[in-house]
Amino acid sequence: MPPISGVVVLTDRRVARGGLRRVVAAAVAGGVRWVVLREKDLPRVERLALAAELRSILDEAGGTLIVAGPDPLLDADPGGADRPPVALHLPAAGPYPPPAAALVGRSCHDAAELGRLTTEDYVTLSPVFPTRTKPGYGPPLLPGGLAELIAQSPVPALALGGIETPDQVRACVQAGAAGVAVLGTIMRAEDPHQTATTLTAAFYTTAGGPPHHAPLTSPPDTSGRHPTRTWLCPTPQPQPAART
Numbered sequence: 698m699p700p701i702s703g704v705v706v707l708t709d710r711r712v713a714r715g716g717l718r719r720v721v722a723a724a725v726a727g728g729v730r731w732v733v734l735r736e737k738d739l740p741r742v743e744r745l746a747l748a749a750e751l752r753s754i755l756d757e758a759g760g761t762l763i764v765a766g767p768d769p770l771l772d773a774d775p776g777g778a779d780r781p782p783v784a785l786h787l788p789a790a791g792p793y794p795p796p797a798a799a800l801v802g803r804s805c806h807d808a809a810e811l812g813r814l815t816t817e818d819y820v821t822l823s824p825v826f827p828t829r830t831k832p833g834y835g836p837p838l839l840p841g842g843l844a845e846l847i848a849q850s851p852v853p854a855l856a857l858g859g860i861e862t863p864d865q866v867r868a869c870v871q872a873g874a875a876g877v878a879v880l881g882t883i884m885r886a887e888d889p890h891q892t893a894t895t896l897t898a899a900f901y902t903t904a905g906g907p908p909h910h911a912p913l914t915s916p917p918d919t920s921g922r923h924p925t926r927t928w929l930c931p932t933p934q935p936q937p938a939a940r941t
Contacts, residue, residue: 698761698782698784698799698800700818700819700853700875701731701800701802701818701819701853701855701875701876702853702875702876702904703728703729703730703731703876703877703897703900703901704728704729704731704866704876704877704879704893704896704897704900705729705731705732705733705763705855705876705877705878705879706721706724706729706731706732706733706878706879706880706883706893707732707733707735707857707878707879707880708721708732708733708734708735708736708751708880708884709735709736709830709880709881709884710736712830712881712884712885713884713885714884714885714886714887714889717736717747717884718750718751718754720883720884720886720889721751721754721755722754723888723889723890723893724883724889724890724892724893725754725755725757725758725760725893726758726890726893727889727890727891727892727893727894727897728893728894728897728898729760729883729893729897730755730758730759730760730761731760731761731763731876732751732755732760732761732762732763733763733764733765733786733802733878734747734748734751734762734763734764734765734770735765737765737766741768741770744770745770745772748762748764748770748771752781756781761782761784761800762781762784763784763785763786763800763802764784764785764786765785765786765787766785766786766787767785767787767792767795767796769783769784769785769798771783782798782799782800783797783798783799783800784798784799784800784801785798785800785801785802786801786802786803786804786821787801787802787803787804787817788803788804789803789804789805789806789810789813793813793815794815794816795815795816795817800818800819801816801817801818801819802817802818802819802820802821802855803817803819803820803821804820804821804823804857805820805821805822805846805850805854806822806823807846808846808849811846811849811850811851814850814851814852817852818852818853819852819853819854819855819875820850820852820853820854820855821854821855821856821857821878822838822843822846822847822850822854822855822856822857822874823838823856823857823858823878824837824838824857824858824859825837825838825839825840825842825843825856825857825858825859825860825865825869826839826858826859826860826861826865827858827859828858828859828881829859829881830880830881831858834858837858837859838858840868840869840871840872841872843856843869843872843873843874844872844873847872847873847874848873853875853876854873854874854875855874855875855876855877855878856869856872856874856876856877856878857877857878857879860877860878860879860882860896861879861881861882863895863896863898863899864899865877866896866899866900866903867899867903870900870903870904871903876900877896877900879896882896
């Protein structure tokens with residue numbers, strides 16, 4: 698499994714305009730290749746079925762579903778060689794060390810939490826900007842604080858929190874982020890396909906070049922079809938001095 702990069706979408710069915718499956722399919726059609734399934738309030742059997750549906754959408758595009766929490770939600774999937782790789786995202790609180798998986802991410806917010814990492818493959822750093830999803834959550838790191846934490850991280854970092862515009866995506870990449878994780882800006886979008894296309898383009902042009910796939914010009918009915926995702930490692934850029 699390649700390192701995580703680009704635009705990563707976190708799910709929230711409660712705010713997904715037109716339904717979560719439609720929004721995810723449109724985002725994938727717009728270039729997204731990584732989706733984190735949250736929805737931890739659902740009964741396991743419902744979350745299991747939802748995971749299978751979202752994996753099907755992502756599989757069409759060579760993408761990956763990451764499950765929030767230690768349960769990979771694979772009971773309904775085939776075993777053996779056809780079993781999809783386990784990809785998990787865990788909270789800062791634990792467990793430590795994380796369970797074995799092909800990809801493990803961890804939510805972090807400060808240097809102390811980065812210091813607790815063991816075998817994780819990536820982290821999210823948040824909140825970078827004020828966020829509508831969690832009003833009052835913070836204080837926000839802003840690009841300067843993000844760059845400071847990225848410099849201390851032993852693994853690639855995704856910027857998370859309040860990222861809604863191409864300029865914000867570019868600022869995170871210039872701070873050294875390997876990708877940006879977004880929730881509300883995709884889930885609440887009138888046109889999640891166009892929003893995903895715009896943010897993905899902002900990421901890859903700033904990170905050094907376009908992805909090896911091109912977003913579709915219009916979203917499919919249920920899923921996107923794209924070549925395999927790519928990995929581009931952005932080069933940290935110097936940050937302008939903060940205004941006083």
